[in-house]
Amino acid sequence: MAKKEKPEKIICQNKTARINYFIEDTYEAGIVLAGTEVKALRDGKGNLKDSYVAVKDEEIYLYGMHIGPYSHGNISNHEPERVRKLLMHKREIRRLYGKSREKGFTLIPLKVYFNNSRIKVEIGVGRGKKLYDKREDIKLKEDRRAMERGLRSRSREG
Known part of the structure; x- marks a missing residue:
């Protein structure tokens, strides 16, 4: 009998990434963590704001990711913003x-x-958006909302 796959549980997202970049391609990577970092992430204390990925000496690293200290950790608690190695082929x-x-x-x-x-960690290869691209995205989003509002009001009337 096959094992049931659990749906992925998102710990934290980089919401500004999709606003500031056109994401061309995505990759999945494992991450090297200490024990208290894993426990802190289970508590939802991760933050990807202002973080980035860089390749150095044929290894890939995650810079700027903040993982808050684990509440029940002792003196050997982890450093919140250390550089973390990612695992890929x-x-x-x-x-x-x-x-x-x-x-x-x-x-x-x-x-x-x-x-x-x-x-x-899901890594995206992105190209930066210009200001007019961001404005265009906002306009499209507003138009979509207005259309949905119009459809909802029609369905209520009829």
């Missing part, structure tokens, strides 16, 4: 390195989530 790391070297592309962590009791 060499082939994928080389591909990401090549894409990050192209003009205008950057590597951004999109979300951190549990996948069958393992913590994973």
Whole structure:
């Protein structure tokens, strides 16, 4: 009998990433954590704001991710904003390195989530948006909301 797969539980998301970047491609990576970091993430104390991913010496690292201190941790509690190593295949790391070297592309962590009791990071390869692109997205979102409002009001009347 096959095991039931649990749905992924999202710990934290980088909401500004999709606002500030066009996400071209996404990758999944494991993350190296200390014991108190895992427990703090289970409590939902992760934050991806202002974090980024970089390739260094054919290894991939996550910079700027804040994991709050674990409430029941002792003197050996973790450092909140340390550099964390990500786990991927060499082939994928080389591909990401090549894409990050192209003009205008950057590597951004999109979300951190549990996948069958393992913590994973979703990395996006993105290109920065210009101000007019952001305005266009806002306009499209407002138009969509107005259309939905109109449909709802019609369904109530009829």
